[in-house]
Amino acid sequence: MKMVSLIALLVFATGAQAAPIASKAPAHQPTGSDLPPLPAAAPVAPAAQPSAQAVDPASAAPASDAGSASNADAILDNAENAAGVGTDVATVHTYSLQELGAQSALTMRGAAPLQGLQFGIPADQLVTSARLVVSGAMSPNLQPDNSAVTITLNEQYIGTLRPDPTHPAFGPLSFDINPIFFVSGNRLNFNFASGSKGCADPTNGLQWASVSEHSQLQITTIPLPPRRQLARLPQPFFDKTVRQKVVIPFVLAQTFDPEVLKASGIIASWFGQQTDFRGVNFPVFSTIPQTGNAIVVGVADELPAALGRPSVSGPTLMEVANPSDPNGTVLLVTGRDRDEVITASKGIGFGSSALPVASRMDVAPIDVAPRLANDAPSFIPTSRPVRLGELVPVSALQGEGYTPGVLSVPFRVSPDLYTWRDRPYKLNVRFRAPDGPILDVARSHLDVGINNTYLQSYSLREQSSVVDQLLRRVGVGTQNAGVEQHTLTIPPWMVFGQDQLQFYFDAAPLAQPGCRPGPSLIHMSVDPDSTIDLSNAYHITRMPNLAYMASAGYPFTTYADLSRSAVVLPDHPNGTVVSAYLDLMGFMGATTWYPVSGVDIVSADHVSDVADRNLIVLSTLSNSADVSALLANSAYQISDGRLHMGLRSTLSGVWNIFQDPMSVMSNTHPTEVETTLSGGVGAMVEAESPLASGRTVLALLSGDGQGLDNLVQILGQRKNQAKVQGDLVLAHGDDLTSYRSSPLYTVGTVPLWLIPDWYMHNHPFRVIVVGLVGCLLVVAVLVRALFRHAMFRRRQLQEERQKS
16 A cells, blocks of 8 residues: 555656746745744754765665665655645745754865754655755865765765866756655755875865855645644644744633633643744634634633534543634643643643544543652753763764764753852763774864863873783773773853753874775764763852843742742733743743643732742733832832832942952943833843742733743743843843842752851952951950960969968
8 A cells, every 4th residue: 555655656746846846046935924834953963874975876775774664654654644635735945054954054074074954844744846956165176086975865865066176166056856755854964075186185174065055955845634633742733853943822712810821831831841942932812823723721611612612521632623724733622620621731741642543532630749859850960970871862972984073962950059169060971982093093082062162182092001901912901992981070150051061073094004095984972871970069049140040940940840939920911921921831841841730820919829939920011019019129110111220228239249249240230220111122020039038039021012022032042041141131122131230149058068168159258257257256265365374373473472
């Protein structure tokens, strides 16, 4: 059956190639509003070396490995699902390599001959035709007869670029791509083979080839019939192979209902966990959108009339067709009452692995164990050394070529870490390089860094001692042969919420006598048993610090389920405020990888019910008095839609410097603030809660929905995280200004023996005061001792006189 479907697809795809992309002119660039989501991926490490390097298309037969077999099965499955789909709905998409993730031109050299990009095709789309239009340049020093760039897609041959020494620049050149080559996750590779006069030297900088980031990939797709199966979630709302920001509409009949909002927040945080770094936006409507997919949350009797009145007997999950769009899917999260709606939402948040291959499921009650502090699944443990193999797949630690590019290991940690006297963390690095006379050890090394900051370099092969050489000859001590091991330190200030270890191999080939070529491709890797150790850290920090919120959602994510946090909303929030709330819950889920099942939703007049919790306030300033009361410990006040500095005593500035002397040297602005929160301007304010010491109030404020939505989006944008600082951030689009004026307070605890170090840390005034007090005490003790000694001598003299 699959073979018949494959033949039918080939016939269909051949006919489709005479459609819109036959012209060499670039197709119209689609906009996000009139097209289904399509690929936009970040660059990844180049894929494995293609099996076919020859320029003859006949030699580029499909690989016979397991990966190729699974790709073929995926293509056949898509072919079967395409039955009955017409070509009148075909859509042409044009993407530059830059939009697919290339930061700049893809440059290949002899030491790094492979460059690639990874991108995805949504599972509900089928590629019918495609074309690659490339331009770039090749070194005039290359020989045309033995130099080329081979282009492959998923290890299938696409075409070859040949150098022309008289015309180094080339393109645009077009290559038709057989649509059968596309799968859900695709690898587009450019493999460089160089040749020149004399001996070939992979490190020769004169041998290179470059493919412009403005080269284009044109794809024509048609939609596949929808498959409404709960087991496919998060599809069709989100496809993990497509790396772009996701938009998932929510439909809420009662937007002011705290229970329905809590259920919606659980679902939003689960989708945030799935989308992770890509980001997700949840626009809120009261009716079902005319096209596309949507999620409807509410009691069965209150669902939109367009869905009818589905019969439910308890917590229920259900996928149905969009009443206005047969290709759209509506996910219903419902029940007979609000408690059952929350239970149904937990069926997605905590039971997604058990969802059935069906469009409907009755959800059983789910007991969720309470979370412990700092145990978010996305945060690495601070109680033990953590293997790098626990953080990334082994393949992410391996590289090919003499300079395989940066091997990255992302990790997350709570930003409130503190060590005694700033003692550094330990990174144990183990790595492997080729044995034998291949590399010039004197010029080959591994560079280690963190967050784009250099740490240390190590030679790929340390000189062995005489004893080690003798042991190897007799077959002793060879268990870790070929593995180099080093321990380096990481200063605590280099580690914050979102971090990335970086390893860069730079190997130089060893010159061979008689111009004999060495190996064209070598393998090097960082051992997955390498470890990072943060076990000497404790959880304590000074607040307010909005940088912690932007990098890790701190302090709210201290408990991954947000069980020590509450969200304060207006009595009757509109769709904009609810959308901002859902976006924020999506951000929390992406930060912790855990649904926010413990968060409470309250209005301003019920804040006393959650007085012992950290508070997040979302407001469009319709009732600024309620917001001002919660910011009583802040240096700022809200009145009449304006934010301004509160009244301060003359000594308040001096006291703030005494608390935080480093603020004098910071880039924040302890100046007077006076601004109107309208016209897209928003304010993010953080301060100690007036209801409980050591608790935090975070207020996201704007007079309009645009400014409020922009504040939440800023938190998920890595490019803006460095600009989020202090206790106040004013935002207008991407224009951010940070301020610090509010009093500091402490969040967290340390052992008793560490309290003096914490109290004196970065506080020279306190050290001076303690020193002066210590000197006075010493002087007082000495004076008393000398006085007592003088009195003793006086009595002795008097007794001697009396005796005489």
